[in-house]
Amino acid sequence: MSLLLLLQNRGRMSAAKLAAELGVTPRTVYRDVEALAAAGVPIYAETGPDGGYQLMDGYRTRLTGLTAGEAGSLFLTGLPQPAAELGLGAQVAAAELKLMAALPTPYRDASVRIRQRFHLDAPGWYREADPVPQLLAAAEALWQDRIVEVSYRRWSPEPGVVTRRLHPLGLVLKAGVWYLVAGPRVRTYRVGNIERLRTLDEHFTRPDGFDLAEFWRANVESYEESEAGETAVVRLSPAGIEALPDILGPRATRLVRRTLGPADGDGWRRAEIPMESVAHAAAGVLRLGADAQVLAPAELVAHLGTTIRAMALLYP
Structure with a gap:
C-alpha cells in the first residue's frame, strides 16, 4: 500500500528509489509490484536511464466526501514538533503521504499551496519548548x-x-x-x-x-x-491604558477596563489590575514605565520604590 501511494503521489520512481524510501530491498519492490499488478492495479515499468515504475494515467484512489476546503484544512492540523515529542513523527508523515496520494488533483494542489503558505508554531514568543523526556x-x-x-x-x-x-x-x-x-x-x-x-x-x-x-x-x-483574586490600585495615563493589551493580555485588560474611574484633569484614571503576586504585578507595572502609578497595596508600592531606586543608581 505504501508503494502504491508513493507512486500516486510522486509519479514514476525506480525500484532503487522505492526500496530506499520504504526501507526494503529492490527484490521486495519487484515482488510487491507483481502483487499489485496481479490484484488489478494498472502499474507498469519503463526501461532506460529515466525509467521506473508508474501507474496508468488517471488511476488514483480517492477520499470521497471531502470538499476542497475540508481537504486543505487537514493540513493545518499538523504540528510536527509536538507529534515528534509524542513519538508520532513517522506516523504523521505517513498519514500526510496517504492523504496527498488519495486526494483528487485539484484538492491535492490546493493542499500543497496551503502547506507552502501557512505554518503553525505552538510556543509563545521568547521562550523555548520545555524539555519533556517523560x-x-x-x-x-x-x-x-x-x-x-x-x-x-x-x-x-x-x-x-x-x-x-x-x-x-x-x-x-x-x-x-x-x-x-x-x-x-x-x-x-x-x-x-x-x-x-x-x-x-x-x-x-x-x-x-x-x-x-x-x-x-x-x-x-x-x-x-484565581489570578484576579487580588488586585492592585493604580493610576493610568491615556497611553498606559492604550498599552494594557500588550502588557497584560486581552482577558486581564477587559477586567481592568471594567474598573476604570473618571479621568482627572490630566486624563489619568484609577483602575484595579489583577495581581498574582507582588513580584509578578511589579514586573507588569514596570513595563508601563511612567504611564502608571501604583497606589495600593503598600507592599507593592514599597517593592516598586525599592526597585526603581536601585535602577536609578544604574543610570546616574
Whole structure:
C-alpha cells in the first residue's frame, strides 16, 4: 500500500528509489509490484536511464466526501514538533503521504499551496519548548490506561520533589507547554516538571463521562479567575491604558477596563489590575514605565520604590 501511494503521489520512481524510501530491498519492490499488478492495479515499468515504475494515467484512489476546503484544512492540523515529542513523527508523515496520494488533483494542489503558505508554531514568543523526556512514557501509559508513579517537582505550597501515583487521563499542549491531566483526584501536572516516571502493571478505569476538553476549559477559567483574586490600585495615563493589551493580555485588560474611574484633569484614571503576586504585578507595572502609578497595596508600592531606586543608581 505504501508503494502504491508513493507512486500516486510522486509519479514514476525506480525500484532503487522505492526500496530506499520504504526501507526494503529492490527484490521486495519487484515482488510487491507483481502483487499489485496481479490484484488489478494498472502499474507498469519503463526501461532506460529515466525509467521506473508508474501507474496508468488517471488511476488514483480517492477520499470521497471531502470538499476542497475540508481537504486543505487537514493540513493545518499538523504540528510536527509536538507529534515528534509524542513519538508520532513517522506516523504523521505517513498519514500526510496517504492523504496527498488519495486526494483528487485539484484538492491535492490546493493542499500543497496551503502547506507552502501557512505554518503553525505552538510556543509563545521568547521562550523555548520545555524539555519533556517523560512525555512519551506518559503518552504510552495514557493510551493503555495504566497507573504511573512519578517524581514531580512542584513549587507550591512548598517547593520540592514529591512522589505521586497518577491515573493519566489526557495530555494538553498549551502555548508550547505540555500538561498531563491525571487522577484519581483530577489535577494538572506540567510534564516538564516530571523528573521520573515509572509505568506500573496496574490498570485503572477512566471516570465515566470525563471530557478532557471541558475539564481543560474549566481549569483555565478557574486559574485565570484565581489570578484576579487580588488586585492592585493604580493610576493610568491615556497611553498606559492604550498599552494594557500588550502588557497584560486581552482577558486581564477587559477586567481592568471594567474598573476604570473618571479621568482627572490630566486624563489619568484609577483602575484595579489583577495581581498574582507582588513580584509578578511589579514586573507588569514596570513595563508601563511612567504611564502608571501604583497606589495600593503598600507592599507593592514599597517593592516598586525599592526597585526603581536601585535602577536609578544604574543610570546616574
